[in-house]
Amino acid sequence: MITQGVRIATRCDACGGVLTRDIGQFIDRGRLWWGTEGACQSCTVAWCEQDSGSETPEDIRQALLSEHGPARLRLTWPETSPVAVLRALRELQGLTLTQAKALAGELKATGLVGTLVEMEFVAAQLWQHSVRSVVEPRRR
């Protein structure tokens, strides 16, 4: 399973104690999931939230990006059939043709940038349409 996570210690709003947050994204059963879990060491504050869908909450994305850095997805062969790329991208998030075209153009020109799990998810979708791509993790 492709997964990426980060653990952050922050201050508990309720009691001022140490609050530990576990944040992550993963791919399971062909879907992109995100999760956030938190627990205070000094009081009863605790939560656990998990969901899937095309949009991961921005604070979760930012936490992963700042800890692990962005990953870049590139086409292995940029001359790959644009039709297959478009079809794969449209299925991915229910994009309109215009949105998919913009994304495909970006992918071909510079590659797409996002969290490692997001880029692996797009790569898996492209693979299903026989489009080969590679995810390059980037170090800060």
Ligand SMILES: [Zn+2]
């Ligand atoms: Zn607390």
